Amino acid sequence: MNDAVGSPQTALVLGGTSEIALAAMDLLVARRCERVVLACRDSGPTAVTAAQRLRSAGATQVDIVTFDASDLTTHRPAVAKAFELLGDVDLVLLAFGVLGSQAEFDADPIAAAAAVNVNYTASVSCGLEVANRFRHQGHGTLVVISSVAGERARADNYVYGSSKAGLDVFSQGLGDALVGDGARVMVVRPGFVHTRMTAGLKAAPFSTTPDEVGARIVRGLETGADIVWAPSVLRWVFLVMRHLPRLIWRRISAR
Amino acid sequence: MSLEPVARAVLSGWGRVPRSAADVRHPATMGEFERSLNTIGPRGAIARGLGRSYGDAAQNAGGTVVDTTAVARVEIDDRSGLVTASAGTSLDELLRILVPRGRFVPVTPGTRYVTVGGAIAADIHGKNHHRVGSWCQAVRSIRLLIPSGEILTVTPESDPALFWATAGGMGLTGVIIDATFNCPPIETSLLSVDTLRTNDLDGVMAAMVEADHLYDYSVAWIDLMSTGGSMGRSVLTRGRFAQLDELDAAQRLRPLAFDPKVRVGAPPWVPAGLLNPLSVRAFNELWFRKAPAERTAELQSIGAFFHPLDMVRGWNRIYGKRGFLQWQFVVPDDADDTLRSIVGQLSSAGCTSFLAVLKRFGPGNDGPLSFPAAGWTLALDIPAGIAGLGPLLDRLDVEVAGAGGRIYLAKDSRLAPHMVPEMYPRLDEWRRTRDQVDPSRTLTSDLARRLKLIDA
Numbered sequence A: 001m002n003d004a005v006g007s008p009q010t011a012l013v014l015g016g017t018s019e020i021a022l023a024a025m026d027l028l029v030a031r032r033c034e035r036v037v038l039a040c041r042d043s044g045p046t047a048v049t050a051a052q053r054l055r056s057a058g059a060t061q062v063d064i065v066t067f068d069a070s071d072l073t074t075h076r077p078a079v080a081k082a083f084e085l086l087g088d089v090d091l092v093l094l095a096f097g098v099l100g101s102q103a104e105f106d107a108d109p110i111a112a113a114a115a116v117n118v119n120y121t122a123s124v125s126c127g128l129e130v131a132n133r134f135r136h137q138g139h140g141t142l143v144v145i146s147s148v149a150g151e152r153a154r155a156d157n158y159v160y161g162s163s164k165a166g167l168d169v170f171s172q173g174l175g176d177a178l179v180g181d182g183a184r185v186m187v188v189r190p191g192f193v194h195t196r197m198t199a200g201l202k203a204a205p206f207s208t209t210p211d212e213v214g215a216r217i218v219r220g221l222e223t224g225a226d227i228v229w230a231p232s233v234l235r236w237v238f239l240v241m242r243h244l245p246r247l248i249w250r251r252i253s254a255r
Numbered sequence B: 001m002s003l004e005p006v007a008r009a010v011l012s013g014w015g016r017v018p019r020s021a022a023d024v025r026h027p028a029t030m031g032e033f034e035r036s037l038n039t040i041g042p043r044g045a046i047a048r049g050l051g052r053s054y055g056d057a058a059q060n061a062g063g064t065v066v067d068t069t070a071v072a073r074v075e076i077d078d079r080s081g082l083v084t085a086s087a088g089t090s091l092d093e094l095l096r097i098l099v100p101r102g103r104f105v106p107v108t109p110g111t112r113y114v115t116v117g118g119a120i121a122a123d124i125h126g127k128n129h130h131r132v133g134s135w136c137q138a139v140r141s142i143r144l145l146i147p148s149g150e151i152l153t154v155t156p157e158s159d160p161a162l163f164w165a166t167a168g169g170m171g172l173t174g175v176i177i178d179a180t181f182n183c184p185p186i187e188t189s190l191l192s193v194d195t196l197r198t199n200d201l202d203g204v205m206a207a208m209v210e211a212d213h214l215y216d217y218s219v220a221w222i223d224l225m226s227t228g229g230s231m232g233r234s235v236l237t238r239g240r241f242a243q244l245d246e247l248d249a250a251q252r253l254r255p256l257a258f259d260p261k262v263r264v265g266a267p268p269w270v271p272a273g274l275l276n277p278l279s280v281r282a283f284n285e286l287w288f289r290k291a292p293a294e295r296t297a298e299l300q301s302i303g304a305f306f307h308p309l310d311m312v313r314g315w316n317r318i319y320g321k322r323g324f325l326q327w328q329f330v331v332p333d334d335a336d337d338t339l340r341s342i343v344g345q346l347s348s349a350g351c352t353s354f355l356a357v358l359k360r361f362g363p364g365n366d367g368p369l370s371f372p373a374a375g376w377t378l379a380l381d382i383p384a385g386i387a388g389l390g391p392l393l394d395r396l397d398v399e400v401a402g403a404g405g406r407i408y409l410a411k412d413s414r415l416a417p418h419m420v421p422e423m424y425p426r427l428d429e430w431r432r433t434r435d436q437v438d439p440s441r442t443l444t445s446d447l448a449r450r451l452k453l454i455d456a
């Protein structure tokens, strides 16, 4: 069960090798989260290292289940297996995602659609699957990692941005839909985070680290927030950005 | 047989967090109530009274919750003072019947809006604990519905193990249908109250050790927002029911009057941040200044003396949507250093808390999960969203357990499960008794799941 200060006792991470997700789980495991399931593409060395990391942070049980976001048929069995292993699942962290590059997408539209399938379509399928389980158990918190990229379109990453915009709206709607079911959804909107996803890219202003985003997620669970920005200043930055005239936005967003 | 109405509802305790959804049954007749554990699904069932426990004791995510409050039945034997009341009867209803007939409830918590079932399941204590112990010590018999559908009549003599497992058993031994308990006589409905203001924690503790035994009722309110030399400054109020000859002529016309009023309601919506360290500090300052340095034999009504918070309906909403929690512990008499250390840490953490309540308990009883035990108990409300509150209270829990103390389950919404057997060393004995009446483990609650009460 989640307690009054927002600490879960069991968690499922969809995208179990995500650096951001693992940083958040380190902190939650240090509190009450004893048992974790990591849903990963495979149970290879990266997944095994991730599981080991959470065990050394204090988790008593960490299991790996496999799924592939781009293969819709794997979603239900993975979620079902996690609920079977954990019993009640207090927290689900939806963290999988791909950034890709706009240049690659321009050259290969099918690759662009595949990325959208991971970031958006797969999240819809997994999110609804989790929601049904939450309805049944009468409680649960779904944390969805969206992105500030979904806040306003940018010429150099609008495929990724639009997939996150879709994910963001889906997650907010799901949160509203779950109000009478005892469950809730928290949307996390990080800015530029230094992880392997962004390795080699020029850091954007207000760039941050997985640990800082992890701490913001834990703080959001403490305060019962619906939306979390990481770092928190981005909330105000994007309040302004969203309303800039398009011409000006186009100039400052071109990097 | 038609089943009583069932509706999916999101429930929380008085602290408004954590929340979960359950199918709530509302038995409206004694017959329906007595069948309320029929056809329970895999996520089990738990009884719920008026939801005044602070945390998740009276909720059962995804399962069944039996609302006991629609069935009201009270019988009084005026000669013996024995009262039999259905479990959903509130102390408010009881007092409205009993006080005009010259009787009082054996124990009252800080609110009248708790049920007889909740009073037994939490084995509640009041300002008179040092004199009479807790609620279940006044209980003569309980009718307990267990998952097999049987209704057992349980008395401390017929089945002491089950009786005491039910006392403080947080609803996990069955649904209490009704109970018979002893209600003491009173000559008037006014209390003769002595008030003493002390400038620090040591002052109030010394006063309690010295003279609590001279009073029937005693409790102190501590200001946790003051630090340094005035850390733990307190207002101690103690009293007893007044005798007829202590009343003036006008009061003597209606010596047993009881008509408490609910004066105001808290607004349904409160801006976030209304309660901040500044506003709370100012409130506490005012409240401390308002109390007389010392005053004796002031006559106060039952409502003013026992239930001042009931005058504001729904005051729990002032903490906003994020809600709050109450942390209450007891440590043995000789652990007064632990009490001082904890008050010091809470004061310097700047926990935005209105007043904390300090009381010195008398000896505990036979209930393995009953909370009271001889020593110091401190209770305080804290907004749930404070950064790092969980780890802070975890550290304090360790100090409490280390001193041989424990946390009150009826208030809890965040304790670490591994602390429970340390704080309640007879947990396994309680589990064995419980399993005998519920071998299929139908009875459960969010509290039971979170704290692993039923199986380790």
Ligand SMILES: Cc1cc2nc3c(=O)[nH]c(=O)nc-3n(C[C@H](O)[C@H](O)[C@H](O)COP(=O)(O)OP(=O)(O)OC[C@H]3O[C@@H](n4cnc5c(N)ncnc54)[C@H](O)[C@@H]3O)c2cc1C
Pocket (backbone or CB within 6 Å): B014, B046, B047, B048, B049, B050, B051, B052, B053, B054, B057, B058, B068, B087, B088, B108, B109, B110, B111, B113, B114, B115, B116, B117, B118, B119, B121, B122, B123, B124, B125, B126, B169, B170, B171, B172, B174, B175, B176, B177, B309, B410, B411, B445
């Ligand atoms: C302002 C305030 C002041 C308080 N002061 C005190 C105090 O001074 N001393 C003290 O001891 N407590 C105090 N409390 C706590 C309160 O007395 C207990 O939590 C009490 O159990 C609440 O009763 P309820 O009817 O609201 O029960 P609920 O909160 O609905 O339920 C509490 C527990 O009782 C069980 N239960 C309820 N009915 C039944 C039944 N028929 N059969 C089996 N189990 C049942 C539930 O399953 C649950 O585990 C206070 C609470 C508030 C809000």
Ligand SMILES: NC(=O)c1ccc[n+]([C@@H]2O[C@H](COP(=O)([O-])OP(=O)(O)OC[C@H]3O[C@@H](n4cnc5c(N)ncnc54)[C@H](OP(=O)(O)O)[C@@H]3O)[C@@H](O)[C@H]2O)c1
Pocket (backbone or CB within 6 Å): A015, A016, A017, A018, A019, A020, A021, A040, A041, A042, A046, A067, A068, A069, A070, A095, A096, A097, A098, A099, A118, A145, A146, A147, A148, A189, A190, A191, A192, A193, A194, A195, A196, A197, A198
């Ligand atoms: N880094 C940033 O700047 C930033 C900013 C805003 C939002 N985000 C979002 O934060 C989330 C986590 O990213 P991160 O920064 O932690 O990067 P990361 O470490 O690369 O994590 C991405 C995760 O997604 C998984 N994944 C990708 N495709 C998958 C598929 N088809 N099936 C299953 N899993 C798949 C990856 O698994 P593998 O290990 O198998 O590849 C990895 O676990 C993502 O949703 C990302 O969009 C990141």
